[in-house]
Amino acid sequence: MPTTSGEFRRPVWAAALALLLALASLLSLGNATTAHAEYPAPQPAMDCTKPWVILSAYGTGEYDRDNSTGTVFPYGDVGVNNTYVRALETALADQHVPSDQLTVRNLPYPASAANLPSWFPWHLGPVDYPVSMDEGWHKLVQAVQFYAACPSRPTLILLGYSQGAQVVKNAIAQSAIAGDQRASDEIGAIVNVGDASRYNGQVGLAQRGYMTTLNPDFSVGTADVDHGGLMQRLPVPEVFAGFAGDGRYFDVCRVDDAVCNESAPPGSSSWQQKWLTDFAESAFIGDDPPHVSYRDYGDAASEDVKAHAVAADTAERAVAAAIRQRDLVHPGPTPPPPSGTPEQMWATNVHVRTAPTTQAAVAATLPSPTTVYVSCQEHADPVTAGGVTNDVWSYLPAQHGWIANVFLKGPAWLPGVPQCAGPTPGPPSGLYKCSIGGNPNDWCAHVTGIASGSYLSLQNAPDYDHGHNAYYQGHNGNQLIVYCWATGADDADGTGDHYWFSVDDGSNFNGYVNDRYLTTGTYAQWSRIIKHC
Known part of the structure; x- marks a missing residue:
């Protein structure tokens, strides 16, 4: 659904709303000043040298300069964007993406609220909110198209907060991205926080776990389908929403944050009567206003720790999706033909x-x-x-x-096939790619070490005390998909192996299996590619 500035109107209440949006963002910065900053801040030219790129679209007013010291706080290097950039960097490092393979770029768009004179004490300009948002998604589309044209095809992670999240949502809805496979394939994952264009009514997105709705205590809440963005309700294109397990869009919003969870539809009469109250309660009232509560301030406060945990979990899931997308765009070498x-x-x-x-x-x-x-x-x-x-x-x-x-077709004894001599070789050690669950990028291993007349059970937890699946019976040579690892009880044979894997047979059964009974290889081998549960 392309969105242009023509879809917005600018009555008096809209200008006032834009002003409050900017003030709320400024209050969240902590180290922002009242000096008017120039737009845009200079950035190095985009290039194709790094295989990973984070494109960050910051919230309204999140750019400032201290003219007395020359210190610049540019585009998303403060506030919520900073929290989530750090979480994404950590999650990528956990997946063995070093910092020298990653570029973090902040989208150079106004992120402003109102067309105010330059002498105004806060960075609320240079343009009105609709114009700013429109310019932002155009610039983001151009950036995605630039990286899609790179011969190296770097993997992009898009990050947006508040107005920046609305910018991201509108950009990915354009036909130049959603309708262009090379451009959409370039995007490994999307993370939006406090999205002013959130659409709770999109069937499947919340149910699949891609929309995280938080209660005020940061526990998982429920997204009311009649609620959504304060400024706009825009669905996620299906190419990014995906099906069970393969989506690339991740969203975080608190139930009491009216910027992303307003009850009245934008522009409706009820919205015009209540938007100011709802927005003020969301952005200003209380020690921890919901709309600015997503950031990690770097201290040990309980709310800070909770916000950090949400960012870390969201980043981990987004990076896992981006890794899957990278492997589709950059498949590994074609395996040699089977021997024999x-x-x-x-x-x-x-x-x-x-x-x-x-x-x-x-x-x-x-x-x-x-x-x-x-x-x-x-x-x-x-x-x-x-x-x-x-x-x-x-x-x-x-x-x-x-x-x-x-x-087999042919005579009983196959011509040209030698007679077996010596013992039959056992299964190889180490994980390998298989598609028994429908995903050719799954890591798999074979069942091994099962005594004659016995079978392998899938445990409900990484131990033998919480029961097992009563229907699955695994035998040597069976394949299992390996998802993640944990530590638990020693293996049943008493060798002291306390590593366990969360596994799936690709059709009906899942559970935990001790490392002793899988051909996963050594810790040094599997720990590089299998994440901790």
Whole structure:
């Protein structure tokens, strides 16, 4: 939904509202002065040298200069933007993105409230709020298009607060971004805080966990679908909202913050009657006005710690989404073709077993006719299928198991395939990419170390005291998606391994598995790519 300045009107109450917005932002700065600052502050030219870029759109009035000392507090380096930039930097570092691979740029737009004379004591100009917001989203679209044109395709994280969040929302709604795959693919994640254009009524966004609505005590609240932004109600384009687990848009708002959670629709008669009271209560009243409470002031106060925790959690989820998006735009090298001789399987739902016998555990199931790669074959347990009996089995290195040749096209003994000699190789050590859950970028491991006649259970917690899934039974060679790690009880075999992984079988079951029973490799291997739960 493109938005232009023509959609806004400027009656007296709008100018007054813009003025109050600016004053509220100024009150949140702490180190701001009353000296009028020039716009824009100089910034280095954009370039394509860094693989990660944070583009930060600050709130109204969040630029100031102390003319007596020359100290400049530019674009978002104070207040809420600063808190979330630091949280994003930390989350990226946790994902092994060093600081020398990251550029943080502040969007050079007015972020102003009203067209006031230059002698006015606060930085409320140089233009009215609608004009400022309009200029902001145009500049952000231009910045995204610049980085999308880079041959290196850096991954962008967009960050907006208050008016800046409305700027971000309007920018991503433009066809130049939402309708252009190269531009939209460039954006790894979006984080908006105190969004003046929040749209609570968008189906799925809150339910999927992308909208965080906070109670005054910072516990998780509920987003009322009839509430939303004070200035505008604008939905998130579906390309960024995504489906379960793959969205790239993250939003934070307190239930008592009227800038992002106003009850009356903008422009309505009820809104015109109450907006001033609601905004004043949100931005001015109390020791911790809701609209400026998202920032971390750097002290040990309980509210400060809570705000920091919300920023850290939001940043962690946003960076995880950005990593997924980066991997789609910059896929890893194409894996080498499977080793072995290609053969055609004709049957459906064929079990690949850990030994050449129908009594062995199932290592994998092949659901439909496909090409398999066999490394060797040998005579073993006879199997009958389709009226034919055959006692030859072939080893499939990709599945780490055996398939009965009766399910393969051709003669009983496959020509050109050698006879197996020596012990069957076990599964490799270390995580690998797999798509059993539908996402080709999932990290997976095989089940291992399960004694004959036993099976692996998925525990409800990283210990053996909180029960387990009564239906899942894992066997050596089965695949599991590995999401995150935690510490807990020692393994059941008493070796002292206290690392656990949150896992999923890709279809129906999830839970915790001790490191002892997965081919995850060493701590040095998996800790570099698997996050802490």
